[in-house]
Amino acid sequence: MNAMLDEVARHWVHLAPLLTEPVDEADYDAKVEALDELLDTVGDDEEHPLASLAARLGDVIEAYDEESRSMPEASGAEVLRYLMTEHGISQSELPEVGAQSVVSAILSGKRSLNWRQICGISDRFGVPTDAFKEHRM
Template sequence: MNAMIKQAVDHWRYVAPLLSKPENDQDFHALIEALDELLDIAGDDETHPLIGLIHQLGDLVSAYENEHLPMPKGDGRAALAFLMAQQGLSQSDLPEVAAQSVISEILSGKRQLNIRHIKALSERFNVSADTFF
C-alpha cells in the first residue's frame, strides 16, 4: 500500500463525515459548520491546500439545498417583501428604488415593478434582476 493510501485509510473515520452526502438536517448543518470553519481558515486564498475540500463541501451543501430546500416560486412582489422582512426594512428605507408610496403600491399589488425598480432592487439587495421577474 502506498503512503498516501495508508494515510487516507488511517484518517478516513475523521474525514469521511466531511465527504459524505448529508442524510438529514443534522448532517447538513454539521457540514455547513465545517465549511464555515474551513472558509475561515483558507480566507481569500484560492491556492490554500484546503480549497479542494472546500469545493467538495460546497457541492455537497448545494446538492442538499437543491433537493431539500428548493427556492419557492414567487413573483417580484413576494421577493421584495421577503428581502425587506429579512433585512428589517420598511417601505421608506428604499428611497433609491422609489418613494414610500410607490413601494406600498407595489407590495399591495396595485402597481407592477418596472425596469428601473428592478435594477435598483437588484443593486440594493445584491441579487440577480431575475429575482424580481
C-alpha cells in the same frame, strides 16, 4: 502509490463524512459548521492544502440546498414586502423603486417590478436578482 493509498485509508474515516451528502438537518448543520471552520483556516488562499476540500464540501452543501431546501415561489411584490418588513421601511423610503404611489401599485399587484427596480433593490438589500426570478431577463 500504495504508500499514498495507505495514508488516505488511515484518514478516510475522518474525511469521508465531509464528502457525503447530508442525511438529515443535523448532518447538514455539521457540514456547514465544518465548512465555516475550513474557510476560516483557508481564507482566500487558493493554494492552501485544504482549499480543494473546502470547495468540495461547499459543492456537497450546495447540492443538498438545491435539492432539499428550495426557496418557495414568491412574487416580486411578496419579496419586496418581506424586505420592507424586515428592514422597517415604508413605501416612501424606496427610491430604488420610485415614488410611494409606484411602490403601492407594485405591492397591490397593479404593476410589476422592472429590471432597473430589481437591480436597485438587489443592491440596496444585498439579495440576488434571482430572488425576483419571475422577472429575470
